[in-house]
Amino acid sequence: MISQNIAILGPGSWGTALSQVLTDNGHHVILYGDSPAQIAEINEQHTNKRFFKDIVLDERIHASTDLKEVLKNADTILFVVPTKATRLVAKQVARVLDHKVHILHASKGLEQGSHERISTILEEEIPAELRGEITVVSGPSHAEETIVRDITLISAASKNQKDAKYAQELLSNDYMRLYTNTDVVGVETAGALKNIIAVGAGALHGLGFGDNAKAAIITRGLAEITRLGVAMGAQPLTYIGLSGVGDLIVTGTSKHSRNWRAGDALGRGEKLADIEANMGMVIEGVSTCKAAYELSQALDIEMPITETIYKVLYEGLEPRKGILGMMRREAKQENEFD
Structure with a gap:
């Protein structure tokens, strides 16, 4: 692929890591952010110490x-902003963009209130004549590992295979490998909903439970993620791929995951407000949990883990009592998928 001009919107941990990947691939990268001090640091010191x-x-x-x-000269715009900021930034892009570009996003979440996926927000806010189909870049990928060129495999999903292929070629190299996919709904819902399960997995650890419990919440969490995603139009097999079980494993088992760390702190008895203040980064699983719970209620989809985490986060349920409540649920056959 010939060198491309890439505008990365969001100089957080993942946006910064992807800027390094794209620069390694010979592309011209410019990061956009709204903090003058952070932008000056990147330009003058070539560091982003808040994250690395x-x-x-x-x-x-x-x-x-x-x-x-x-x-101005962008061939591609890559959105890597928090879900809650996506619509605002997309509106700003639509106001100043004056030529057609490729649009990718690498964020994971559901919008509060509307419950919409990020690609849907971008489709609504950026006119079709200024873009191709949105491409979602998602999968098991800790920024802390990707930026030191550790091996990372993820998915590039778009309604148009040609757009997915473009993202694949743009980002792939000796340590980053992408697989194309046309199931945008599946890839996006998998990436968003796994953050909720990661909060729960962290809480189990904070409460002192072991590997048996970890395996249980990841496995049953995947079942309810799949139920909701399929009800939204996703393909079931997507959830056993990189963006599904792959991302769930890496996010639900690692201290690199801010969602896992937030859950761990909850399990140890810390208050959510204090956790959010101390984290210094967006905990997507917290806001996504509310959106997913409301969506599951509207679609009449049973999601007991998500419901319990929602009650812990928003209704003050004590985590240990929440676990006991799940363990005492009506007995099921595993192939009932609920």
Whole structure:
């Protein structure tokens, strides 16, 4: 692939890691953010210490607070902003973008209130004549590992196979491998909903439970993620792929995961407000849990783990009591899938 001009919106941990991947691949990368101090640090010191204390970024990576400048010559726009900011940033892009581009996103969540997936938000806010089909980049990928060029395999999903193939070629290299997929609903819901289960897995650890409980919540969590996703139009097999079980494993078992760490702190008795204040980064599983719970109620989909985590986060249920309640649920056959 010939060198592309890539605008990455969101200089967080994953946006920064992807900027390094794309620069390694010979593309021209410019990061957009709204913090002048952070942008100056990236440009002048070639670091982003809020997220990576010991990493020196490639000097070819530039950053700016001027969205119009960032988009001026862009071939591709990669959204890596928190879910709650996606619609606002998309509106800003639509106002200043004056040519057609490829649009990718690498965020994971459901919008509060509307319960919409991120690609749907981008489709609504950015006119079709300015873009191709949205491509979702998602899978088991800790930024802390990708930025040091550890092996990472993820999915690129788009309604148009050609757009998915473009993302595959754009990002793939010796340590990053992408597989294409056309099940956008499945890839997005898997990436969003696994954060909820990761909060629960962390809580189990914080409460002192072991590997048996970890395996249980990941397995049964995957079952209810799949139930909701299929009800939304996803293909069941997507959930046993990289963006499904792969991402669930990496997020539900690792201290790199802010969702797991948040759950761990909840299990140890910390208050959610304190956890969010101390994290310094968005905990997508918290807001997504509310959206997913409301969506499951509207679609009449049974999601006992999500419901329990929702009650812990939003109704003050004590985590240990929540676990006991799930264990005492009516006995089921496993192939009932609920």
